[in-house]
Amino acid sequence: MTKSVAFHSYKGGTGKTTIAANLAAYLAQNGQRVFLLDLDVYAPSLHTYFDKEPKVWLNDYLNVEGKRVKDILQDLSDLLPDASNGKLYAAFSNPKKEEINKLEAGSQNNSRLQLLRRFVELREELMEDFDADYLIIDTSPGIRHWSINSLAVADTILLTLKMGDLDVRGTKKMADEIYTSFTDFGAKSFLLMNRVDGFCLPSVHTDAVDNKTRPLTPDYLAQLSKDVGMGVLSSIPCYCDIQFSKREYLTILQYPDHPFAKQIESLANDQNIR
Numbered sequence: 496m497t498k499s500v501a502f503h504s505y506k507g508g509t510g511k512t513t514i515a516a517n518l519a520a521y522l523a524q525n526g527q528r529v530f531l532l533d534l535d536v537y538a539p540s541l542h543t544y545f546d547k548e549p550k551v552w553l554n555d556y557l558n559v560e561g562k563r564v565k566d567i568l569q570d571l572s573d574l575l576p577d578a579s580n581g582k583l584y585a586a587f588s589n590p591k592k593e594e595i596n597k598l599e600a601g602s603q604n605n606s607r608l609q610l611l612r613r614f615v616e617l618r619e620e621l622m623e624d625f626d627a628d629y630l631i632i633d634t635s636p637g638i639r640h641w642s643i644n645s646l647a648v649a650d651t652i653l654l655t656l657k658m659g660d661l662d663v664r665g666t667k668k669m670a671d672e673i674y675t676s677f678t679d680f681g682a683k684s685f686l687l688m689n690r691v692d693g694f695c696l697p698s699v700h701t702d703a704v705d706n707k708t709r710p711l712t713p714d715y716l717a718q719l720s721k722d723v724g725m726g727v728l729s730s731i732p733c734y735c736d737i738q739f740s741k742r743e744y745l746t747i748l749q750y751p752d753h754p755f756a757k758q759i760e761s762l763a764n765d766q767n768i769r
């Protein structure tokens with residue numbers, strides 16, 4: 496059975512793309528057939544982790560009735576040093592402004608509803624014809640049309656929070672307004688705390704509501720989880736080398752012994768992902 500995991504957040508820059516791409520590579524490396532989909536259609540960046548520009552983008556599939564799923568899939572399996580039967584495919588989203596606009600508003604030829612129908616077709620084809628074990632979906636922050644479409648097809652929603660830059664009230668409101676409509680239908684949602692107690696960021700956080708600075712103690716994090724109404728699936732520290740690197744790369748493939756890679760490994764092996 497295919498599992499769909501979507502990464503979402505309230506604010507931008509929380510680590511969705513980084514963690515999604517690393518998790519996808521780890522799962523593929525461990526024998527799974529993984530399809531990594533860039534549904535951050537408003538500000539796509541997944542392709543920068545792979546240094547690949549596709550000829551046919553995810554947008555083309557959604558916009559053009561005749562486009563085939565196989566045309567938008569980039570086979571990235573050759574990046575995996577030892578994948579046994581695992582496969583890693585990605586569908587990238589086009590960062591060009593006019594392409595973003597077409598998906599945002601729909602176009603003369605394609606209403607938003609038609610685009611959504613194509614997205615559902617894409618998902619079904621990946622599950623049935625491409626025998627996907629995993630769909631890993633990267634989304635845009637906040638309450639946006641394509642984020643909601645993506646969350647609607649997810650079995651597991653990971654709400655990624657970046658420590659030090661939290662908006663607890665906004666996050667809670669978003670979770671209350673949107674997540675419950677999916678979790679009522681059986682999806683599971685969890686918090687994924689990123690950049691906790693690292694060296695790059697101080698272990699404090701400034702509350703967006705009262706502007707007070709509070710330490711990021713385990714008690715604080717437990718209260719946060721209670722406030723937002725979700726369990727914590729993972730707490731990933733901040734690593735300076737990842738934070739300050741000039742370009743994005745997949746730690747899991749380049750430095751498999753890095754502590755960040757170990758964090759991805761334990762996330763992948765969590766019973767809610769496996």
Ligand SMILES: Nc1ncnc2c1ncn2[C@@H]1O[C@H](COP(=O)(O)OP(=O)(O)O)[C@@H](O)[C@H]1O
Binds near residue numbers: 507514735
């Ligand atoms: N645990 C971490 N430690 C250090 N840097 C991180 C960590 N997670 C993500 N980053 C960095 O933070 C930046 C934002 O991450 P990104 O995945 O692009 O966020 P999002 O997709 O949510 O906008 C990237 O430069 C990424 O390399």
Ligand SMILES: [Mg+2]
Binds near residue numbers: 511512513535540633
């Ligand atoms: Mg991103």
